[in-house]
Amino acid sequence: MTDRLSARAFLTLVTDDSTFTELPYPARLAKPDGPLAWQGYDASRARAAERTGESESVVCGTATVTGTPAVLIAFEFGFLGGSLGERTGDRLEAAYTYAREHRLPVVPLVATGGSRMQEGMLALTQLQRVAHQSALTRETGLPQIAVLRDPTTGGGWATLGAGADVILALPDAQVGFAGSRVRPPDADPTAYTAQAQLAAGAVDAVVQPEELRETLGRWLGLLTSPAQEVPLPASLGTATGLPATGWAAIHRARSPERPRAQAYLDAYFTDRVRISGDRCGGTDPGMLCGFGARDGRTVAYAAQTGTATRPAGYRTAARLIRLAGRLGVPVLTLVDTPGAANDAEAERQGAGAAIADVFAAVAAARTPVTTLVIGEGGSGGALALAAPGNTWATPDSYFSVIAPESAAAILKRPPTQVEATADQLRLRPQDLLELGVIRGIV
Incomplete structure (x- = not known):
């Protein structure tokens, strides 16, 4: 052998x-x-x-x-x-x-x-x-x-x-x-x-x-070849213009034709390697983490793939951000999740602590963190991965405190009011820019 x-x-x-x-x-x-x-x-x-x-x-x-x-x-x-x-x-x-x-x-x-x-x-x-x-x-x-x-x-x-x-x-x-x-x-x-x-x-x-x-x-x-900063990825979406309504933004972000993280990573890096696992017994295929070559220098990445993120995914992302910080490598995060997994198994696996770990890793990052929202930005499960003051969005994305369906349910509104609720949440890219939540639209 x-x-x-x-x-x-x-x-x-x-x-x-x-x-x-x-x-x-x-x-x-x-x-x-x-x-x-x-x-x-x-x-x-x-x-x-x-x-x-x-x-x-x-x-x-x-x-x-x-x-x-x-x-x-x-x-x-x-x-x-x-x-x-x-x-x-x-x-x-x-x-x-x-x-x-x-x-x-x-x-x-x-x-x-x-x-x-x-x-x-x-x-x-x-x-x-x-x-x-x-x-x-x-x-x-x-x-x-x-x-x-x-x-x-x-x-x-x-x-x-x-x-x-x-x-x-x-x-x-x-x-x-x-x-x-x-x-x-x-x-x-x-x-x-x-x-x-x-x-x-x-x-x-x-x-x-x-x-x-x-x-x-x-x-x-x-x-051993860290970049000094993170060049912002270009939007890969085919949507023209910005969504006219909140519900239109939701529809765009949930479209199966919209490019996901894998396409962004393929376009952004000439070579990349992936870390896997949270070192606590879990993996999450819905969170892609690793290091890639961009213009001959290294950028780390943590990318959600459009699924509900599991606790192991958050812990892997936190591990990636801290490792990148120790090595002097800047970090790119791609946000795309309807939210954190909220099933019973996720709770047993420590969902709250795992999300808190990512918030802490981003807050204490030793190197620059740049975020691009490429699809769904579902509540705290998405915000945990977003860099304060350095988050950008694509035209086919949204970012919301809660999904409009859930908001309507909490407010005891009928299903016919979901679309109107989406408008009230002001979750469109242009709304987020006006509110100062993001730096710009890619």
Whole structure:
């Protein structure tokens, strides 16, 4: 299997030819059979070294990936199951430190069973050490892109893997906090796969081995080339002029012929990659989030697709906006939703908290956020994604405090009064401009 390649073979798979240079490693005074004097530990390490040609479970160095330089951390699973011990921690800390000093992104290529039992709690505390290094790197605005190989379990998954900004995984890789030998006997093994983690919102993409270098290179290139501002997209709608009435605006925005977010993203970006999932167990196909190339520089995007937005969609958008802020990338949001999902399941999934999270992310954004309303702007579920003072609208859109049908129902008006209610709500693009809700009409 490709994902069971040695550390160095896997590095050859993902890096440009002859560009990998191994970093020097810190020296640590060896104790007989390790810090716990675990009988036979030295012999186990010696056998592992002879079998793999490595002196520890990670190989760290610099290389370019389709032209973008990075620090890469490749796990050698053949060395005691890719487990983390004190000397592993030394190497990881040195690699992260080098990355910060030289302003390089970090790419962990993870294949590990977890912490090394023969070093006891001293091995387990390396996870805190790794988490600290990852946090320092995050604070300096450097991206971390993890590649999950087979297996990625235990503390390695819970730090280097799940703690990365973007997570790619190889097909059928075993991914989960619990390794195969310590799970409940009745545990469903399909829940511990890369595909299951993708479905649960914990992984951004499952990538075929032969596509990994190109995919990783695209991610690295985009996350290290931020734009300074967001050029406003042009309207793709075919409607001429502005809607004469509120109900005409509703009719235009709800038209099945009106272009949706996918068409806008295709027209706006020359290349783009997508993040997926809220890292809390959910995904929402009605919210498209990611990074794209526009005029050779990177803009992040969060786009509603015309459906009622689920809590997972809001949490994914908030994750995207905060990540873009850390990396210095401006954000484009496309608003198009009849409103937030309001079914019982959405409430159980924390709809209110998820919407609040997006409001907070936009309000505290470190980089410019530009919004274009391209269709329906349904109440707070749409407003959460809109940039205060920098929201624009297309001629085939509307923005309203509530849908006219719902407003009429609340006011106990008959259905025949829905159209008149739409006019009263002043939801047309030209109304919004006059009221100062939007900056302009595209």
